[in-house]
Amino acid sequence: MSKILIRGAWVLGGEVRDVLIDGETIGAVGTGLDAGDATVVAAEGRVLLPGLVDLHTHLREPGREDSETVLTGTRAAAVGGFTAVHAMANTFPVADTAGVVEQVWRLGRESGYCDVQPVGAVTVGLEGKNLAELGAMHDSAAQVRVFSDDGKCVDDAVIMRRALEYVKAFDGVIAQHAQEPRLTEGAQMNEGVVSAELGLGGWPAVAEESIIARDVLLAAHVGSRVHICHLSTAGSVELVRWAKSKGWNVTAEVTPHHLLLTDELVRSYDPVYKVNPPLRTEADVQALRAALADGTIDCVATDHAPHPHEDKDCEWAAAAMGMVGLETALSVVQETMVETGLLDWAGVADRMSFRPARIGRLAGHGRPVSVGEPANLTLVDPAYRGPVDPAGFASRSRNTPYQGRELPGRVTHTFLRGRATVVDGNLA
Numbered sequence: 001m002s003k004i005l006i007r008g009a010w011v012l013g014g015e016v017r018d019v020l021i022d023g024e025t026i027g028a029v030g031t032g033l034d035a036g037d038a039t040v041v042a043a044e045g046r047v048l049l050p051g052l053v054d055l056h057t058h059l060r061e062p063g064r065e066d067s068e069t070v071l072t073g074t075r076a077a078a079v080g081g082f083t084a085v086h087a088m089a090n091t092f093p094v095a096d097t098a099g100v101v102e103q104v105w106r107l108g109r110e111s112g113y114c115d116v117q118p119v120g121a122v123t124v125g126l127e128g129k130n131l132a133e134l135g136a137m138h139d140s141a142a143q144v145r146v147f148s149d150d151g152k153c154v155d156d157a158v159i160m161r162r163a164l165e166y167v168k169a170f171d172g173v174i175a176q177h178a179q180e181p182r183l184t185e186g187a188q189m190n191e192g193v194v195s196a197e198l199g200l201g202g203w204p205a206v207a208e209e210s211i212i213a214r215d216v217l218l219a220a221h222v223g224s225r226v227h228i229c230h231l232s233t234a235g236s237v238e239l240v241r242w243a244k245s246k247g248w249n250v251t252a253e254v255t256p257h258h259l260l261l262t263d264e265l266v267r268s269y270d271p272v273y274k275v276n277p278p279l280r281t282e283a284d285v286q287a288l289r290a291a292l293a294d295g296t297i298d299c300v301a302t303d304h305a306p307h308p309h310e311d312k313d314c315e316w317a318a319a320a321m322g323m324v325g326l327e328t329a330l331s332v333v334q335e336t337m338v339e340t341g342l343l344d345w346a347g348v349a350d351r352m353s354f355r356p357a358r359i360g361r362l363a364g365h366g367r368p369v370s371v372g373e374p375a376n377l378t379l380v381d382p383a384y385r386g387p388v389d390p391a392g393f394a395s396r397s398r399n400t401p402y403q404g405r406e407l408p409g410r411v412t413h414t415f416l417r418g419r420a421t422v423v424d425g426n427l428a
Contacts, residue, residue: 003027003038004420006413009048009379011369012346019048021375024417029371041413043379049349051083051376051414052330053356053365055175055253056150056229056301058322059085059116061107062100063092068306068396070107073326074114076304076395078421080326081378081411082114084357084365085304089121090151096121096132098140105142113421117362120144122163122174126152131159134166145361148175150229151276153211155181160215164224173225173251173359176215178236179277183207188317190263190278198266200316203278205233212236216243216250227359228252230303232277234287241296251359253301254288256332257323261285261401271312271319272401275305292351293342299356302329306397324395328388330380331407338382339408345382364417375418384410394427 004021011017011029018033019026059073070087077085087104089095095104101118108116120137124130126149137144147167154160154176163174184207189195191202212228216239219226228240231252243250257275262282265273273279291297305322312319333352337343343351357366367373385408390398414422421428 003036004041004418005033005035005038006041006043006048006379009043009046010345011048012349014346019369021415021418024375026369026371026373026375029369041379045381045383046412047345047380047382048369049081049345049378049380050353050367050369051365051378051416052081052352053360053362054082054085054302054304054326055146055299055356055360057085057087057304057326058090058306059087059104060091060306062103066308070104070116071111072394072396073304074108074111074116075427076326076393077114078414078416079394079411079427080328081330081380081414082326083376083378083414083416084115084117084362086117086119086146086360088119088150089148090126094121094125095119096124098133098136101137101142101144102140114416115365117360118142118144119175120147122147122149122154123159128152128154128156128159131162131166134163134172138170138172145172146175146227147172148177148229150175150177153177153179153181155211157214157218161218161222164219164222164226168222168224171361173227175227175229176211177229178208178211178215180207180210189266190280192263192281194263194266200266205235208233208277209235209239212239216240216248219250220246220248225249230255230258230277230301231288231297232258232280232284234284237287237291237296241291244296251298253299254292254297255303256300256325256329257401258288259285259292259336260332269316271314271316272323272399274316274319274321275323276321289336289340289342292337298359299351300329300333301356302326306395307399308397312399322399324393324397324400327393327395328400328402328407330411331409334382334409335407375415377415378411379413381410381412382408384408
């Protein structure tokens with residue numbers, strides 16, 4: 001493989017350095033490095049991060065290739081600066097067997113744009129009744145370590161306990177979609193002032209918080225790992241903070257859209273803002289930002305949820321829930337966390353690369369920008385600012401809540417094991 005010299009980048013926002021990529025690894029880090037026969041990437045004013053890692057992506061394949069495929073989803077991930085994503089299990093068929101997770105894993109390897117780590121279902125068919133083949137999925141070629149019924153809550157306490165006990169044997173983690181189903185029957189948006197004024201069924205914060213409270217207690221009882229998906233309320237933050245103060249093995253993620261958008265946007269009745277969990281209040285947004293800054297929330301995860309046009313271009317009640325997010329995630333984090341002074345770029349690397357890779361036990365990713373490490377890297381131009389145009393997305397779907405909105409930052413280059421997958425903002 002050829003050599004690439006990244007010249008004059010801010011390494012994690014700290015010091016200006018040259019970084020030499022030699023094959024699949026970082027060969028040298030310093031100043032005034034000799035380019036020799038290397039291809040030079042001028043990176044003055046840009047920030048070099050370890051490749052981003054997403055713990056929560058929906059790639060839809062197999063079964064909903066009209067929304068996304070592993071190929072189009074990994075292209076979108078690369079454009080967004082991601083070198084690894086965890087693909088959720090709510091496919092058709094469900095990723096609840098070794099055969100299905102291996103299929104997704106192999107499609108990811110074939111794509112070449114981004115590593116794909118399948119997430120196995122906790123229960124057969126996501127039905128919440130019987131445990132799926134957790135051991136077989138872990139022992140498969142895909143080596144599944146994260147299990148989730150995301151899209152549905154594992155609401156049966158006995159099933160949740162058994163799952164936590166099972167994965168403890170191989171240091172796995174259960175990623176819970178915290179949503180008490182009876183409390184959210186007919187829910188259309190966050191329960192509060194706006195839902196009352198609009199006459200839409202409310203989704204109370206306690207529906208999320210009650211499941212989190214139960215599951216952190218179960219994780220402590222079993223001595224296993226639980227990860228809270230797309231945490232969205234101030235009360236959830238306090239529960240996770242309390243659990244961590246006890247020393248329990250609890251981690252949590254927040255989505256970019258829950259860091260920026262509020263339920264006030266639902267007044268437009270535009271289904272692009274319909275998402276699960278729902279957009280919450282400004283007070284919740286501020287609590288989530290503070291918790292991400294102080295480390296109570298471990299990481300940012302996109303919950304990239306692509307849908308075909310017809311599933312969103314309809315009346316609110318009939319619309320599907322979810323937003324695409326891979327290609328805009330880093331920009332939203334820059335706006336909400338970096339430009340507000342809550343995180344520096346080293347903090348961004350921690351929350352979007354180091355920690356998610358550690359939670360998912362993902363080898364080769366979330367590593368320092370230092371000699372001998374895998375050359376999984378993301379180069380960002382933080383000075384860029386421009387409107388979001390979904391027509392140019394690499395994703396097959398266009399259901400973004402940011403269309404026309406001006407956001408900062410742009411990924412100019414992404415490298416997967418030393419090979420450029422994105423060059424000057426375009427797929428290589």
